[in-house]
Amino acid sequence: MKKPRLSFWQVWNMSFGFLGIQMGFALQNANVSRIFQTLGAEIDDIPILWVAAPLTGLIVQPIIGYFSDRTWHPKLGxxxxxxxxxxxxxxxxxxxxxxxxxxxxxxxxxxxMDASINVSMEPFRAFVGDNLPDEQRTTGFAMQSFFIGIGAYVASKLPLMLTYLGVANTAPEGVIPDSVKFSFYIGGIVFFLAVLWTVLKSREYSPEEMARFEDAERDEFKKENKADEWYISNGQAQQKAGFAVLLLSLVLTYLIYHFDLKKDLYVLTIGLLGLGSSALIISGAIQKKGRSDNGFVTIMNDFQSMPKVMKQLAWVQFFSWFALFSMWIYMTPAVTEHLYNATDTTSEAYNNGANQVG
Structure with missing residues (x-):
């Protein structure tokens, strides 16, 4: 049994929610540094305040992906x-x-905000795979990209457009200008309505239907069933790797403390390496007890057994996001200070420059 092809408007409806999701992300990326500076953050403090964005994506997306694969609601799917x-x-x-x-x-x-946006966004990717046959998946992702582009452009320009329409673009010290406030209000309304449109106008296949589709594809994609001994051995290997990474984390953390380096580096040693090592150690301990069906173990082993192409792509994404976050974090202070010669967040020059960041 093969999934039926969907019409243009069915693909449109199931992708429309991305318009709102991307408006939320674009408003965040273009304006958060502006909000932080308006509330008194120094430029050196902005990166650590931004750490929420990558960490929430790292934590929330695998969890939501795992649970949404195992969810079924009689009305919402x-x-x-x-x-x-x-x-x-x-x-x-x-x-x-x-x-x-x-x-x-x-x-x-x-x-x-970032965690909530990720909760909505993560299952949208899988939505294409769930609903569309193989030959239409490129169309589905292209439609999502279309709405991503529109949402990102419009949301990024909202403060500038509202300023042009006469909305106040300056405010007293410690207060966010109305042009930014109303942009976020518009984004919040569009986010909810766009996603609601997809929820109401799309359908999903039941678990029984999905099982029949999977049966038809089983010869092409065979699920690998691993023995209990494999999980025990893999758990031991993960624990060894986890303790090695934990030791590296402790050594680097001490060096940062000893040489009085920037405290932001603790995010890498404690946040990234420390949490990563803890995840490996916990996953290994669970597998050694024979609990291979644990959700946390499934997520960790999925990372481990990714196809080679996905692992190569992960390195590309890793370095790409370095550049993207550097842009999002520093673009507002860079433009306002170096192009508009303004550091006073209550001034017209600063806020005009911040509008150009989008």
């Missing part, structure tokens, strides 16, 4: 409960973020 739940939280966060009274509050809202 497999992926759409996550679309809707994430959209509600993300829309609320978009309304609250530009009204942050303190810097620490804005940093906390970034964690919530």
């Amino acid at each position: 497999r992926r759409r409960p996550y679309f809707l739940f994430g959209a509600i939280l993300a829309s609320l966060a978009l309304f609250i973020m530009p009204n942050s009274p303190f810097l620490w509050f804005a940093a906390g809202m970034l964690w919530i």
Whole structure:
């Protein structure tokens, strides 16, 4: 049994939610440094405040992917409960973020906003694979890219457009300008409505239907069943690797402390290496106990057994995101200070420059 082809408008409807999701991401990427600076952050503090974005994606996406694969709601299906739940939280966060009274509050809202957007976004990728036959998947991803492009462009330009329409682009010290506030409000509304459109206008195949599709493809994609002995051996290997990475983390952390290096580096040694080593050690311990069906183990082993092409692509993504986050973090202070000669966040010059960042 093969999945039926969907019409143009069916593919449109199932991808439309990405318009709102990308508007949320674009507003975050173009304006968060501006909000942090307005609330008093020094330029050297901005990177550590931004750490929420990559960490939440790293943590939330695998978890949501795992659970959405195993979810079924009689009315909302497999992926759409996550679309809707994430959209509600993300829309609320978009309304609250530009009204942050303190810097620490804005940093906390970034964690919530980014996590919520990821809850909605992650299952959208799998939505294409669930609903479309192989020959239409390129069309599905192209349609998603179309909405990503529109959403990113419009959301990035919203403060500039609202300023042109007469909305105030300056505010007293410690207050976010109305041009930014109303941009986030518009983004929150579009985010929710666009995702709601996909939730209401799309359908999903039931577990029984998906099982029949998978049976038809089983000869092409055979699932590898591993023996208990493999999991025990793999658990031991993961624990050894985990302890080695943990030792490296401790040594590098001490060197940062001893030589009084930038404290931001603790994010790499404690956050990345420390958490990564802990994940390997915990996964290994669970497998050694024979609990191979554990969700955490499944996620860790999926990382381990990725195809070679995906591992190569992961390195490309790793270095690409270095450049992207450097741009998002530093673009606002770079443009406002070096092109508009402004560091006063209440000045017209600073806020005009910040509008150009989008």
